[in-house]
Amino acid sequence: MADDLRHQLMTLPPSDPAVDRLVEEIIGRVADKWTMLLIEVLTEQEVCRFSELARACEGISQKMLTQTLRAMERDGLVTRTVYPVVPPKVEYRLTDLGLGLAKAFCGVWLWAEANREAIEAARAAYAAAQEEA
Amino acid sequence: MADDLRHQLMTLPPSDPAVDRLVEEIIGRVADKWTMLLIEVLTEQEVCRFSELARACEGISQKMLTQTLRAMERDGLVTRTVYPVVPPKVEYRLTDLGLGLAKAFCGVWLWAEANREAIEAARAAYAAAQEEA
DNA sequence: CAGAATCCCGTTGGATACTG
DNA sequence: CAGTATCCAACGGGATTCTG
Numbered sequence: 001m002a003d004d005l006r007h008q009l010m011t012l013p014p015s016d017p018a019v020d021r022l023v024e025e026i027i028g029r030v031a032d033k034w035t036m037l038l039i040e041v042l043t044e045q046e047v048c049r050f051s052e053l054a055r056a057c058e059g060i061s062q063k064m065l066t067q068t069l070r071a072m073e074r075d076g077l078v079t080r081t082v083y084p085v086v087p088p089k090v091e092y093r094l095t096d097l098g099l100g101l102a103k104a105f106c107g108v109w110l111w112a113e114a115n116r117e118a119i120e121a122a123r124a125a126y127a128a129a130q131e132e133a
Numbered sequence: 134m135a136d137d138l139r140h141q142l143m144t145l146p147p148s149d150p151a152v153d154r155l156v157e158e159i160i161g162r163v164a165d166k167w168t169m170l171l172i173e174v175l176t177e178q179e180v181c182r183f184s185e186l187a188r189a190c191e192g193i194s195q196k197m198l199t200q201t202l203r204a205m206e207r208d209g210l211v212t213r214t215v216y217p218v219v220p221p222k223v224e225y226r227l228t229d230l231g232l233g234l235a236k237a238f239c240g241v242w243l244w245a246e247a248n249r250e251a252i253e254a255a256r257a258a259y260a261a262a263q264e265e266a
Numbered sequence: 267c268a269g270a271a272t273c274c275c276g277t278t279g280g281a282t283a284c285t286g
Numbered sequence: 287c288a289g290t291a292t293c294c295a296a297c298g299g300g301a302t303t304c305t306g
Contacts, residue, residue, distance in 0.1 A: 023214025023245045024166065026252060031164040033157065034190070050268050052269060060302050076255025087267040088306080097251055104244035111237035112159045113152065118230055119159060183288050194280050199289065220287040221286080 011129070030076065036105060042078065042104045047093045063073055063103040077101060162208065167193055167201040169238060172227070175211065176235045180190045210234060 030034075034057070041056045048056070053067055069092060072078045077098035083086065083089040089129060162168075167190070172245065174189045175181060181189070187198055202225060204212045210231035216222040 015194050019246065019249065022249055024170070024241065026205075026245045026249065027169060027241060028166045029170070030245070036160060036164070037157070054268095062269075063301090064299060067299090074256055074259045075252050082268090086306090088269085090268060097248055097255070100248065101241075101244055102238040107237040107240040108160060108164065108234075109156065111234055112156045112163070115230060115233065116152065116155055116159065119208050122230070123207055125209075126207045173301075187288095196277065196281090200279090215288095219286090221289080223288060 026075075029071065030077075030101065032068075034064055035077075038068060038072065038101045039077070039098060039105065041111075042092065042094045042098070047091050050090050050092070053092065071096070105110060157167075159208075163234065165201075168196055168205060168210075171201060171205065172210070172231060172235045172238065173242075175225065175227045175231070180224050183223050183225070186225065205231065212239065 016054070028079070029087070037057055037060075038053060040111075041053060045049070045052070045056075054060065054062060057065065060068075069078065073080050076095055077099075078092050078094055081091045081093075170190055171186060178185070178189075179261075183198070184200075185204060186202070187193065187195060190198065193201075202211065202213070206213050208230075209228055211225050211227055214224045214226075216224070
């Protein structure tokens with residue numbers, strides 16, 4: 001099974017070194033805690049206001065919220081719509097690009113969920129092996 | 134299309150708040166630059182020595198290499214085999230768990246590769262919109 | 267309400283030197 | 287070769303305050 005998987009994986013990426021660097025940069029940019037959380041929230045609720053995101057994310061500072069949203073906007077993952085009213089109202093929603101990323105990350109999410117116990121078991125085993133030495 | 138995708142995504146995760154936290158922690162642990170790179174390298178070449186990984190990763194310090202490999206070992210993603218010879222020889226290889234993660238991450242990798250130009254275009258557009266204001 | 271600005275601290279992570 | 291240990295700079299990111 002492992003060999004099948006390996007072969008399947010190896011045949012997929014064309015592996016262009018120049019492209020790789022950019023891809024790595026994009027992944028580094030996109031694969032952080034808050035970006036993932038925001039994508040999840042915006043997948044569950046299509047359109048969100050700033051304060052809704054702040055509440056849904058629980059634990060995020062508004063500095064990081066603003067910062068992360070700006071970066072996502074910059075990368076074309078979300079759209080930001082400002083309504084010129086008082087008090088201000090700003091709506092965020094995923095673009096198709098962002099939705100595509102959500103779908104791609106879904107695999108990782110499911111993997112983490114499916115293998116959570118296996119990881120915890122591995123950690124316990126590792127810890128046990130350590131203190132015996 | 135966007136709605137199809139959204140519906141597909143929403144129906145997938147059971148969304149247990151307690152489990153979610155652990156999953157987030159796992160993703161935070163696992164979704165960093167070096168872990169992803171090492172997984173890629175170990176997918177392409179099944180078994181690697183420490184120095185091979187150091188060369189393949191290009192840019193990683195041996196501190197981060199050691200640290201990342203230990204964390205991956207702890208989480209059961211790689212096995213570490215020490216051969217009691219001089220000079221020392223240590224081999225690393227992905228476990229089935231690690232291979233599964235590789236597969237899951239593959240989707241993100243492909244997405245980044247496929248949408249690289251779209252992201253660069255979005256960045257250019259954002260920059261243009263900025264300096265006009 | 268949605269942010270911008272400032273201050274500040276902890277952690278990350280690189281460079282270097284040493285060891286079995 | 288495959289690390290460990292130490293030092294130090296940079297950055298991430300939280301708390302707080304202020305504004306349109």
